[in-house]
Amino acid sequence: MLLYIHGFNSxxxxxxxxxxxDYVRRCHPQVNLVQPQLPCDTRAAMALLGELCEQALAKGETLSFIGSSLGxxxxxxxxxxxxxKAVLINPAVAPYHLFDEFLGPQHNPYTGEDYQVLPEHKDALLDFDLPAIANPERFFVLLQTGDEVLDYRDALTKYHCCEMLLQPGGDHSFIGYGAQLPAIGRFLQLP
Structure with a gap:
């Protein structure tokens, strides 16, 4: 299973x-791509993702991830x-430090959902924090220095021992992402 994990409010x-x-459909049609719409509640989001992983492992599938920002x-x-293995695109390193500015009402422009970000959503993120990356060979990190939402240097520090593509400029969406998909497919060893 290839699990695509979107970011906050995405x-x-x-x-x-x-x-x-589109890329997976065209170039790796036998890959089981799963792209869930995550719940806004951080614990519920992680519960859903964990359940998807456990279901895939129970079927004997290998796991691959593409995660953007909070994903x-x-x-x-x-x-x-x-x-x-995972490919991380402009990943959030310590999102619980950023959640203070998002506390209160939010609107997801993709789903039309209105919801509240509560202090407990921020606190729950601490439960999923990793003090260090134990298996750096499992990660490929794509960063752009022009990310206007996250400081790319935080990810550069945390994932310094991982395979990395660091591009000058760009933005939080990772400009030119589509051109990186063949390299992503190779890293994840997609059939």
């Missing part, structure tokens, strides 16, 4: 989600817990 219907689905934070935890 969706599988984001540009990266759609480009990923990269989740993917890091999942790789350490369940195994597999």
């Amino acid at each position: 969706s599988p219907e984001s540009e990266k989600g759609r480009v990923t689905a 990269g934070f989740y993917a890091s935890f999942l790789v350490q817990r369940y195994g597999g």
Whole structure:
């Protein structure tokens, strides 16, 4: 199973989600691509992702992940817990430090959902934090220095021992993401 994990206030219907689905459909049609719409509650999101991983492992499937932003934070935890390999795109390193600015009402532009970010959502993220990357060979990290949402240097520090592509400029969406999909497929060893 290839699990695509979107970021905060995003969706599988984001540009990266759609480009990923199209690429997998065209170039790796036998891959089981799963792109869930994550619940806004962080514990519920991780419970869903864990359940998907356990179902795939029960079927004898190998695990691969593509995680963007907050999805990269989740993917890091999942790789350490369940195994597999992950590609992280401008990953959030310590999202609980950022959640203060998002407390209160939110609107997801992809789903139309209105919801509240509560202090407990922020606190729950601490449960999924990894102090260090135990298996750096399992990660390929894509960073752009122009990320206007996250400081790329945080990810550069945390994932310094992992395979990495660092590009100058760009933005949080990772400009030119589609051009990286063949390298992503090779790293994940997609059939």
